[in-house]
Structures are given as structure tokens and as C-alpha cells.
Amino acid sequence: MSTPAPRSAAFLQGFKDALRAPVWVLCASMVGFGAVGRTHDLSVGWMVLTTLLIFALPGQILLMEMMLSGASWITTGLAVSLSSSRFVTMAVTLLPRLDRADKTPRLYAHVHLMAMTSWAICMNRFDRMPPGTRLPFFLGFALPCWALSVPATWLGHAMATHVPTAVTLALVMLNPLFFMLSFAAAKPTSNRLAVVLGLLLGPLFYLWDEGSSLLLTGLVGGTLAFVISEHVAKRASSAKRSEP
Numbered sequence: 368m369s370t371p372a373p374r375s376a377a378f379l380q381g382f383k384d385a386l387r388a389p390v391w392v393l394c395a396s397m398v399g400f401g402a403v404g405r406t407h408d409l410s411v412g413w414m415v416l417t418t419l420l421i422f423a424l425p426g427q428i429l430l431m432e433m434m435l436s437g438a439s440w441i442t443t444g445l446a447v448s449l450s451s452s453r454f455v456t457m458a459v460t461l462l463p464r465l466d467r468a469d470k471t472p473r474l475y476a477h478v479h480l481m482a483m484t485s486w487a488i489c490m491n492r493f494d495r496m497p498p499g500t501r502l503p504f505f506l507g508f509a510l511p512c513w514a515l516s517v518p519a520t521w522l523g524h525a526m527a528t529h530v531p532t533a534v535t536l537a538l539v540m541l542n543p544l545f546f547m548l549s550f551a552a553a554k555p556t557s558n559r560l561a562v563v564l565g566l567l568l569g570p571l572f573y574l575w576d577e578g579s580s581l582l583l584t585g586l587v588g589g590t591l592a593f594v595i596s597e598h599v600a601k602r603a604s605s606a607k608r609s610e611p
Contacts, residue, residue, distance in 0.1 A: 377500035381507025389484045390512050394519035396424055399538030401523025402530055403428075407435055411524040418520040422482065422513055426451045454478075457486045461505075466498035477502070480509035560596060564588035 397418060404414040409431065417427045426447045433443040458478055462470070485508050493501050527535070565588045572580040572587075 373497065373500050374503040377496070378503040378507035381504040381509075382511060384488065385485075385508045385511045389488065389508075390515055393482065393484060393512050394515050395538045397516045397519035398523035398526070399535045400424060400427060401520040401525075402527035402535040402538075403523075404431060405524045405527030406532070406535075407431065411521055414524050415517055415520050418516050421447070421451075422479065422516065423451050423454070454481065457481060457483075461486055461489060461493075464493045464498070465502050468499070469502040477506060477509075480506070480513045482509065482512055485509040485512060561589050561592035564592055 400418075401411075401414050405411075417430060421427050421430070429450050430443060430447050433446055438446075458481065461481070462474060462478070465474075485505065488508060489501070489505050492504065496504060523530075523535075523538075565584055568588050569580065569584045572583045576583070
């Protein structure tokens with residue numbers, strides 16, 4: 368029996384890894400999103416289209432809220448774009464790890480499949496993979512996440528009248544929780560420290576100012592995690608150099 372080519376094997380491995388848990392967690396969140404849209408009398412076509420074209424749950428929720436509030440299209444577009452600005456950082460940290468031969472204009476299409484979960488998993492795996500297999504693994508992982516999110520949104524819209532509101536909101540929060548756990552499991556200690564500082568600082572900033580609490584928590588917690596990790600790494604490096 369012949370062995371599959373490395374790139375094909377990497378694609379299949381990414382596909383299998385996605386189907387273990389990540390895709391179902393993401394689909395559960397999309398079910399919750401579809402149900403929330405139904406409670407606000409938004410059409411199933413509109414809900415499915417946002418998943419198909421945006422594929423960023425915070426941006427989709429923000430788009431829905433601003434449309435329901437009667438905000439202008441320009442204001443809504445700017446707000447949704449800003450809410451998805453994290454993808455710029457995600458792209459510039461992930462894509463340089465790909466093989467040079469894979470850095471083609473087709474990446475503009477591939478990057479649409481990127482989500483928080485696929486980014487976190489790939490950042491954790493890529494260092495242990497040959498560069499030529501990284502893009503196939505990403506595509507194998509991200510494609511089912513995107514493709515199954517569309518029918519999951521439709522399913523949530525169809526089931527909205529049979530699911531309690533509390534369950535719907537809990538489903539929406541599943542994916543951010545899974546991302547946090549995946550991010551904390553990544554190798555750099557700064558990731559875990561950032562999660563811990565976020566958990567500690569978030570409630571304090573919320574009590575101080577609700578409107579800016581999320582931004583301040585990420586900015587201050589992430590900066591502190593980076594500074595502390597760099598300081599610890601430099602001290603460890605200096606200690607090693609001073610050893611006889």
C-alpha cells in the first residue's frame with residue numbers, strides 16, 4: 368500500500384484534528400449565533416450569509432447588533448472592521464511560517480478560512496512540521512471549520528424556538544472559551560501568563576469602566592505578560608552564560 372504524499376498527509380491530519388473537537392465547538396457557537404438571530408427576527412439567509420462571508424463570530428454579532436440599533440452602513444462597516452483587526456496580527460504571525468513556495472496570491476483566498484481556533488492550533492503545531500506541509504495542514508484544519516459553520520448557523524436559526532435563551536448564549540461563548548484554552552496550551556509561557564493576567568485584570572477594569580474594560584484588559588495584560596516573560600528569559604540566559 369502506497370504512502371500518501373507529505374502534503375496530502377498533512378491535509379488529512381489537519382482535517383482529522385479539526386473533527387476531533389474544534390469544529391464541533393465552533394459549530395456549537397454558530398448554532399447559538401443562528402438562534403440569537405432568529406430571536407431578533409433576522410432571516411436565515413442573512414444569518415447564513417454573514418457566516419459564509421465574514422466567518423468571525425464577534426464581528427457577526429457586532430454587525431447584527433448595530434443593524435438592529437439602526438446604525439448607518441458606514442459606521443457599521445467601520446465597527447465590524449475594527450472588531451476584526453485582530454486578524455491582521457494573526458496573519459502576520461502565521462503566514463511567514465509557511466514555505467516560500469506557498470506564498471502566492473492564493474493566500475488571499477486561503478486567509479479567509481482563518482479563525483481564532485485554527486490560528487491557535489497552527490501556531491502550536493507549525494514549529495514541529497516541515498515548512499512544506501504547513502499550508503496543507505492549515506487548509507485541512509480550517510476548511511471543515513468554515514464549511515460546517517454555515518449549516519450550523521442554519522440549524523441554530525431553525526431550532527431557536529426550541530432552545531432556552533440561556534443555552535443559546537452559552538453556546539455562543541463556547542468557541543472563545545475553547546480558543547482561550549488552546550492559546551494557553553501553546554508553548555510560550557507568555558501565552559499562559561497573558562490568560563492568567565486577563566482573568567485577574569478583566570473584572571477590575573470592568574468595575575472601573577465597562578466600555579473600555581475589554582480593550583484595557585488585553586492591552587495591559589498582554590503587555591505585562593510580554594515584559595515579564597522577556598525579563599525572565601533574559602535572566603535565565605544570563606545565568607546560563609555565567610555558569611562555569
